[in-house]
Structures are given as C-alpha cells and as structure tokens.
Amino acid sequence: xxxxxxxxxxxxxxxxxxxxxxxxxxxxxxxxxxxxxxxxxxxxxxxxxxxxxxxxxxxxxxxxxxxxxxxxxxxxxxxxxxxxxxxxxxxxxxxxxxxxxxxxxxxxxxxxxxxxxxxxxxxxxxxxxxxxxxxxxxxxxxxxxxxxxxxxxxxxxxxxxxx
Numbered sequence: 001x002x003x004x005x006x007x008x009x010x011x012x013x014x015x016x017x018x019x020x021x022x023x024x025x026x027x028x029x030x031x032x033x034x035x036x037x038x039x040x041x042x043x044x045x046x047x048x049x050x051x052x053x054x055x056x057x058x059x060x061x062x063x064x065x066x067x068x069x070x071x072x073x074x075x076x077x078x079x080x081x082x083x084x085x086x087x088x089x090x091x092x093x094x095x096x097x098x099x100x101x102x103x104x105x106x107x108x109x110x111x112x113x114x115x116x117x118x119x120x121x122x123x124x125x126x127x128x129x130x131x132x133x134x135x136x137x138x139x140x141x142x143x144x145x146x147x148x149x150x151x152x153x154x155x156x157x158x159x160x161x162x163x
Contacts, residue, residue, distance in 0.1 A: 014142040015074065018149075019063040019086050020104060020135070022096030022113050029093050030057055037063070040085045046078040058149075059111050061104070062135070063089075063097070066142055103158065104135040106150065123153070123161040134158045 025033065037055045044051045052068040065082065067074055090097040103119035105112055107129060114122065122128045134156035139145040154162060 015067040015069050016140055016142050016145045017065040017067070017079075017082065018137045018139060018145070019065070019097045020102070020113075020137050021061045021063070022099060022102060024060045024111065025057065025093075025095075029095075030060065032092075033057065033063065033089055036085060036089060037065075040082075041065075044078060044082065046072055046075040051078060061111055061113070062137075064145065100137070104137075105153075105158075106133045106135075107131075119158070120161050123158060130154070130162060 034055075034057065041051075041053045041055060044053055049072045051074060052071045054066045056064040056066070058064050063086070086097055089095065096102070101116045102113055103116050105119075105128070119128070130153055132153050133150050134153055135150055136148060136157055138157070139149050153159060
C-alpha cells in the first residue's frame with residue numbers, strides 16, 4: 001500500500017529501501033509501478049510471515065519502500081523477492097534503479113540526475129550552483145529519510161567536493 005494510505009507513523013523508525021531512477025517516470029510508468037508494488041507488497045513475506053510495508057513514489061523519480069520491522073523483520077529472501085520485482089520494473093522501463101553510480105539533485109526546482117563522476121567534476125569546476133540540494137540514497141530508516149533525504153549541497157555527502 002502507499003505510505004499515504006498506511007498506518008506508518010512518522011515518529012517510528014521503520015526500515016527504508018530507496019530505488020532511485022535515472023529519470024522521471026511518465027504518467028503511465030508511475031501508474032504501472034504503483035499497481036505492481038501495491039500487488040507485490042500485499043503478499044510480501046519473510047519466512048511465511050507477512051511484512052507490514054508501504055511504498056511511495058517520491059519526486060516522480062524515486063521509489064521508497066518502508067517496512068515495519070518491529071512487526072516482522074525482513075530476510076535475505078524477502079529482500080531478494082523485492083529486488084526481483086524492482087528488476088522487472090527496471091527492465092520494463094529502463095529506469096536504472098540499480099545503478100548506484102549517479103547523483104541526483106534539485107536545481108531551480110527541477111530534479112536532475114548525472115553520472116557520479118560527471119557530477120563530482122561539475123561541482124568541483126563550479127558548473128553546478130552551490131545552492132542545489134542533493135539526494136542521499138543511503139538512508140535506511142524512515143526518520144533519517146524524512147530529515148536527511150534531501151540536503152543542501154554543503155551539508156550533503158557531496159559537500160566534500162565544494163572548494
């Protein structure tokens with residue numbers, strides 16, 4: 001189910017899995033992704049026990065999966081099955097969901113994504129404004145996702161590239 005429709009409480013620290021696409025989704029892709037995730041998460045389980053989970057499509061480009069591990073812990077097999085559905089979506093729409101060598105940021109209200117190497121060079125060469133906000137895909141808890149998923153360049157992981 002979608003995070004907005006679930007009983008996920010923003011004060012609880014749920015496990016978060018982030019799948020960043022290399023581009024924005026089309027309306028048709030968003031609809032298909034939401035339908036497939038809704039169906040999948042309704043039956044998602046770890047060792048036969050249902051997982052209490054939700055999803056959200058953030059900024060029309062990032063798929064956020066949230067799991068309440070206080071109710072049931074994910075397992076290697078359950079993560080593998082989630083990755084399986086994500087690989088199907090990735091293959092169907094060529095989204096680059098498993099390409100971790102990219103950087104996404106917001107500049108002038110627009111989400112942009114670049115190869116990590118090009119992003120680093122552009123920041124170092126002042127080709128990208130220092131006023132951007134950068135996404136951090138390493139967040140693994142819901143509280144850190146809410147507070148630190150999008151940060152000003154200077155406070156983000158990419159701040160080390162600012163001269």
